[in-house]
Amino acid sequence: MTSSIIDFTNTTLFPTFLTIPEQGPDAVSSPAGERWYLLAEVKDNMTITKPTLVLTDRDANPFALVFEGLGRDDLDLKGLGFKKGASVIIINARRTKPADESKRGFVRIEKGDAGNVTAVPAAMERVLELGGKIKGHSCETCGGNGEDGLKRCTGCERAGYCSKECQVKGWNEGGHKKDCRILRALNDIFK
Known part of the structure; x- marks a missing residue:
């Protein structure tokens, strides 16, 4: 990261x-x-x-x-x-x-x-x-904070989700599947 x-x-x-x-x-x-x-x-x-x-x-x-x-x-x-x-x-x-x-x-x-x-x-x-995207303080999908805090995307470590449902929705419908590859590549360059 x-x-x-x-x-x-x-x-x-x-x-x-x-x-x-x-x-x-x-x-x-x-x-x-x-x-x-x-x-x-x-x-x-x-x-x-x-x-x-x-x-x-x-x-x-x-x-x-x-x-x-x-x-x-x-x-x-x-x-x-x-x-x-x-x-x-x-x-x-x-x-x-x-x-x-x-x-x-x-x-x-x-x-x-x-x-x-x-x-x-x-x-x-x-x-x-996406270059300057940092870890957010709210869920990437619904904007909530989650009862137990946010769970980070294990691929890019920048996107956070309040629940498994929001993570799946963010991945499939929110465009994170494509963005995650970009963010991982940037993480590798700027580590």
């Missing part, structure tokens, strides 16, 4: 593609231990010779995510959840300048750093909506 609330509106913690630091010999280094997260949505898989995705950030800036040092079949993008419409969170992403200054830069992920890129099974808009 996350230890603190993540503020997805914080542009220092969640910069856009155009505001992430540049990669290269002249790039300004970041203080040790500093982290930021580039949040984007998969628009297309453009893999030809190496795994490459076209993404857009929260400001709709398109850019490529290129996995260096890997062949076209070395990374199962679809199997890892990098599908069209899914969100991607890249830890400490850096923008690489293109050789042609008239083109956009891209994000390059070296072979050993592929673990810094995580897929979240939802559109970026939904990730932003």
Whole structure:
């Protein structure tokens, strides 16, 4: 479970593609231990010779995510959840300048750093909506407090229910079945 609330509106913690630091010999280094997260949505898989995705950030800036040092079949993008419409969170992403200054830069992920890129099974808009969700003080389904307090969803630990009936209703009718997968993915990234 996350230890603190993540503020997805914080542009220092969640910069856009155009505001992430540049990669290269002249790039300004970041203080040790500093982290930021580039949040984007998969628009297309453009893999030809190496795994490459076209993404857009929260400001709709398109850019490529290129996995260096890997062949076209070395990374199962679809199997890892990098599908069209899914969100991607890249830890400490850096923008690489293109050789042609008239083109956009891209994000390059070296072979050993592929673990810094995580897929979240939802559109970026939904990730932003759910990102800061914390444990509630009332039942997700009926709004009550329950006689014995709330029982937490064992999947995401963020949703609470006053009874088994409310939990089943929240899961089947309230949309928690889908949201739970998203919240679990976010918990894994921000633990």
